[in-house]
Amino acid sequence: MSDKPPLLIGVARLIDSLNAHFGKACAWLTLFLVIGTAVVVVLRYGFGIGATALQEAVLYAHALVFMGASAWVLQRNGHVRVDIFYQSFNPRRRALVDSLGTLVFLLPVCLFLGWSSWDYVTNSWATLEGSSESGGLKFVYLQKSIILVLVISLVLQGISDLIKFANILSGRMPDVEVKHG
Template sequence: MHDIFTAIYQRLSSITEGIGRAVSWLTLIMTLVMFTIVVLRYVFNFNLIFLQESVLYLHAIVFLLGAGYTFKANEHVRVDILYRTMSERKQAAVNLFGCVFLLLPMMVFIGIISWEYISFSWSIQEKSQEAGGLPFVYLLKSVILGMVFSVCLQGIAEIFRCLALLMTPDHQAPEDKQEAN
């Protein structure tokens, strides 16, 4: 059972990894667009609203779709006064509890409450309020559901990782336990 849980964790995490790596390239594009905005504004005294809005879109996409990847990399914000002193098995138990009773219910809640917000935006094909702005506000708002998907996916992967770790016999070698990570 341990091996099955580990395999499921690795498969789900590889999807999150792929999303995170793909999204990370948007930071380069965002930097280049921002550089272009600065050059146009301060060298040529010229401004394009759609370029400014595109930086906001890219920023939102990076943070929202990168949330699952950040969770996978264990780089999310954590108050770990007690957690860091716990054994690996106790940390797995805490993580399992957190995923099942906090993370996944919160993601489902965010998905449910954002659905009407996103649906309304799609129904009116919401556009930027700025003249010359991007006409894709409804697409940007849809990225919220992408965040829910990527975090839920990694949350489920984390559940399987924790179960695999908790099912590992205490006498198993530490290098074998490392495979579950």
Template structure:
């Protein structure tokens, strides 16, 4: 049952990561449109879309790609870490480090992020906060929601890592806590 939950979390972050990867392509295309509108067509609007929407959309997509793609990076053990002890030890010691890291560092940090973000996020939703630009995108509150989603996805992935490391330590599974990089 625990292993099934861990695999479900892994699948969720796999799908989320693959979806937000398309955000990078969208950012490139949107930036191309902004540059073409400004320097080729000498206009700030293109096809009736204000360029500020495209410019803010690029920033929003950039933030969403990072916030929602972070758990995907954690799934594949692609985060930067100071790996002083783990790299030089055996599998069992690595599992202890992964279990402790998930439970003692990642989960409390996710809780702190969620707790710290909540008041601002709540106010943003209550006022349906929009852009500070007069013609900007009207849904900044959705972007701020990604902070909470980030904390949840990273927290879930930390639970998955802890489960897989714990099962390996108990001799109940041979599944590594992280997937090999694609």
């Protein structure tokens, strides 16, 4: 008997690892948000100097913090769950509820978001869209691409979760508690 996990569990672990690393990297951008915002405020109100590029960089980082780390938050079960019944469910019932939520809500919403934003992002790339502000960043197309990063990372995390839920439902895997820290 091999000690290797089944292929799909390995795929789920790889997706989880990628989303965790990317989410943690995005989370570190909050430090830049605080420092960057403070510098913009001090420059503007203390010295009367506008820092358009820095202000836009803070906006880009803000988008990455929320959209780039969303799959990691989903993975860690950190999203808001308002359900007084769910917490009393056994692991198999929770896996069934989570599977249905992923199939009925998460994946269709992600696919719709990807489909509806595709032209928005590709048009921006086609022109290498830059800031309309004087002194602004020339990478608006990269900022708009963060929408697709959100979609791809959430779809991948949904697939990873479905693999784990299927293994819980089949009894091949116990319910894994989220480890915070």
